[in-house]
Amino acid sequence: MAPPKRRKPDRARRLAFDVLRAVNADGAYANLALASLLTSRGLTGRDAAFATELVAGTCRRQGTYDEVIAAAAGRPLSSFQPAVLDLLRLGAHQVLSMRVPVPAAVAAMVDLAAATVGERVTGVTNAVLRRVAAHDLDAWLEQLGAGREPLDVLALQTSHPRWVVDAFADALPAAELPNALEADNDSPEVTLVVRPGLAEVAELVDAGAHAGFLSPYAARWSGPPAGLPAVREGRVGVQDEGSQLVAWGLTRADAPAGPWLDLCAGPGGKTALLAGLAALVGEPLVAVEPSAHRAELVAAGVRAYPADQRPSVLQADGTRPSWRPGSFARVLADVPCTGLGALRRRPESRWRRTAADVEQLHPLQTALLGSALDAAAPGGLVGYVTCSPHRRETVDVVEEVLAGRDGVVVVPAAEVLPELAGAASGDYLQLWPHRHGTDAMFAAYLRRT
Structure with missing residues (x-):
């Protein structure tokens, strides 16, 4: 018997499937893989918006959809071929969370299954998705939560x-x-950051942006950032407002004259902001990054500054400093973390990370904070920053390091950034998406005495 004649999958669903496979099979970041394929395949307008919602929504709700799929199929997820499971996840998002008619969504995913995996999986794809669509999302949540x-x-x-x-x-x-x-399930706006001395927020407002809510260097933008000449020229970057604020805080409290250090610089967003702020007061900035690729990103991010204002970018391990102790007036330690504060931007991270990752990162975080404090001159200011609200990555790190040394005091965040006094958590700064519209950034400001 000849197989049924199938329609060619639409480009948006095919792209979304390829991105999801890259995320779940190869560990890709959804936002980067999506941007790359949208550009290479030339999807724009409604097709691009549909593919973007498919990818982002499926990644955000993947854990919930997995439970729905297992219940609807009456079999464990491990019994599905990984590519088929991704097809079912994309289908579940359409029938449970988007305004796609069930017959159209199921038929489109069956065609996609035939084109990508093979005709042999079309039956199970059709059957499981129809069972998923038998209840709405609220009914599934009630059933599964009982x-x-x-x-x-x-x-x-x-x-x-x-x-x-x-x-x-x-x-x-x-x-x-x-x-x-x-x-964490809301799609964040695109937030731009001006490079101090190279651009002004007013320039972006004139181009159609809206001034940021909290950072004096921020603007909110609708549409692809690359559409702005200032972004293409490197005078403006893309950076969450919370990331801008914690870096800006390092410059707000008194510190002696002298060079600045960005201890964990990659991929370079905070470095680019600090470079402009350091240049305004005539201080040099040194940016340190152990990864060669990320060090290249740091250098690219500051390319628009004049040569005499660009930071020195060193590929080095911040826990094994090549500089003398007490060499820097201001030190930023934006340490590697789980990224739990940016789940709305990287929704797949919630399913990729585990509690074990927190404990694995903890020794590196304490070592980097210790190195940052050693690098600070007497009277110097250190900013310890993470994009995570998890206590083991924030308060526990600071208190553990300070318990083992004298000559360091905490500078209350409400004094460093009085504009954000309401975001203070004790002496520290803790931002939240639902409170401040930013990523959940943490900052502790410390002074060598």
Whole structure:
């Protein structure tokens, strides 16, 4: 019997499937893989918007969709071929969370299954997606949440692993927890940052942007950033407002004259902002990054500055400094972390990271903070920064390091950034998407005495 005649898959769904395979099979970042394929395949307008929602929405809700798929199929996820599981995830997002008619969504995914995996999987794709579509998302959540404890239900409803829910619950009042988790499922606006001395926010506003809410260097933009000449020229970059604020804080408190150090510089967003701020007061900046590729990104990010204002970019290990102790007036230690504060930008990270990653990173974070403090001159200021609200990556690191040394005091964040006094968590700064519209950045400002 001849196989049925199939329609050619539409370009948006095919692109979304290829991105999801790159994410789940090869460890790619969804936003980077999506941007690359949109450009190379020339998708624009409605097709690009549809593909973007398919990728972002499926990545955000993947854990919840996996439970729905397993229940609908009556078999464990491990019994599915990985590519078929990604097809089912894309289909589940369309029938449960998008305004795509069920017959159209199922038919399109069956055609895509035939074109990408083979005719042999079209039957199971069709059957499982029709069972998924038999209930709406609220009904599935009610069914799957029956008998579970409250935080497990919240994890299912907001599509977060339970360990992430527990970490947020440790840092927030209980009444705020649902809003904080749901904020991770919102698509953030594109936020631009001007390079001080090279561009002004007013230039971006004249081009159609809106001034930022909190950072004096920020602007909100709708549309592809590369459409702006200032972005193409390197005078303006793309950077979350929270990242701008924690770097700006390093320049707001008194410190002696002398060079500045960005200890963990890659990929270079904070370096580019600090370079302009350092140049305004006539101080040099040194940027350190152990990865050759990321060091190249740092250098590219500061290319628009005049040669005498560009930071020195060193490929080096910040825990094994080649400089003398006490060499720098201001030191930023934006340490590697789990990135739990940026889940709205990198939604796949919530399913990729584990609680074990937090403990694995902790020794590196404490070592880098210790190195940053050693690098600071007497009276010098150190900013310890993470894009995570997890206590083991924030407060625990600071308190553990300070407990082992004298001659360091905490400078209250409310004094460093009085404009953000409401974002202070004790003496530290903790931003949140649901409160401030930024990534959940943490900063502690410390002074050598």
